[in-house]
Amino acid sequence: MHLPSHNRYDYDPIKGRRVYDWPDATRLAVYIAINVEHFAFGEGLGAELAPGGPQPDILNFAWRDYGNRVGIWRLLDLCDELQLPACGLINSSIYDACPSIPAAFCARGDEIVAHGRSNAERQSVLDEAEERALIDATTATIAMHEGVAPRGWLGPWIAESRSTPDLLKERGYEYLLDWCMDDQPVWLRTRSGPILSIPYPQEINDIPAIAVRRASATEFADMIRDNFAEMYDQAASGPLVMGIALHPYIVGQPYRLRALRPALKEIAKFREKIWLTRPGDINAHVRQLEPEIAP
Template identity: 65%
Template sequence: MTHPTTPPDLPSHGRYAYSAITRRPVYDWPGGKRLAVYLGVNLEHFAFGTGLGAELAPGGPQPDVLNYAWRDYGNRVGVWRMIELFDALAMPASVLVNSSIYGYCPEVMEAFRARGDEILGHGRTNSERQGILDEASEAALIAETSAVIAAAEGKAPKGWLGPWISQSPVTPDLLAENGYGYLLDWCQDDQPVWFSTRGGGRILSVPYPQELNDIPAIVARKDSASQFADMIIDQFDEMLEQSRAMPLVMGIALHPYIVGQPYRLRQLRRALAHIAARRDDVWLTTAGAVADHVAALPEGIVPGSRGA
């Protein structure tokens, strides 16, 4: 029997081509640093009695009071403890916000605004997925979210993380067409990558973690608070060593209703203090600052860029 000798041509997203991280041009972050570290703080609000939401325990019939109240703890208590921690360690944050937060608990946004943190779009609510919408409805979701944030913050967000990391086949196109410069949904790399968009455009993919993320780690895999903190420390130490050879981005994805619980907060403090103690060796920054730095680099330096 004769077998074909050409590899199969599988369906592709068409956004970027393969690029081995060990065979790319080397560049630095500001100050000659090689490891950029940012905190991705997810501020989420959920519909009561309907829609999606992470679960502490298997939910019963709606209204699922147990899980709704658990998630609401993050906005009422957990986020304030996290802000105190970030202040104590002098660490900036990238705040991924559901636009419904501005109506439900605007005081939280006032606190992050006072800190000067970066604000990103994260949909209207995590009670819905944008990837299942038709194109017109998805475009409206992006535009509505952007308008609410721009009205409150005085400028439109330039970064986006879809609720539930949900994307349709045209999400990068819609984001670029709505003025977004970067997205966080893809976890395929430790360096930023340019994505192609329709009409000859592009949008930057900034690394956002699904391993170093408290929902997959703690809610899905049932890792303990101390295990999650150890993961952060090990990730940081290993990436710091790897970054001697190349620039890397380390994100830490956090949800106040999870790591804002007191016993988990204590372990998070241990992990972030470990990073803060090495602040002279790394770039403690925001996802948006990473995107700005990459956008200013010469063409051909970053995977997916013209000439790369």
């Protein structure tokens, strides 16, 4: 029986794959992804702290806006304190709404990953021409401000149409973060050649964990610890990628930040034994490997 398939990649179990190392003979790559998102007032999509009422939904809009006014700065201070690299997954509308945020990532030497125009919309409902226009507008805005086009993409709401990887490849993107089906980078097929899928977490991610499943701050911090410890052991048999996905309006809340700090501090103690990195560097490393080493 043949069910409908995406035909982007083949089934290839992690057992039996070719083994390679990350830089300095490490096997576990860890990156911190900070989602910097902009939302429309009185319309459009948005995560909810509590069930929203009629628009304008002041409670949830202001809760999300806290992340860009306060939470992001506390998170970046924490990354500075622990000397951790990060990447900013940035809605391009942030450059107009909160320009000091991407400037802060740039000052740290962090990577900017394209995250659509805003999180008030999702691209999966658009036709191909509209989606191409969204990708083009996002890319142009980031390139104008950063002086270089982004190499990586994460769709708002992890939403893809059937054409998204094709459109991204055609627009010069090298990797995407939408697919969470593996712990290693995987090449995806597109109509213009391969694009790399880099693991991005939907479990070690504060929105599904906290906003959806209602995990406590301590439970989320313990999830990070346990995931790191298990993946560190598993990586003895082959390279793995662990992403930590954070949203400033969630973990930037003081009591959650208080729980997050010791978890990240424990990971930072392993900096000589793991690769603390960014997804763009993972992409560059995989691309210089021998052909077909990555699945």
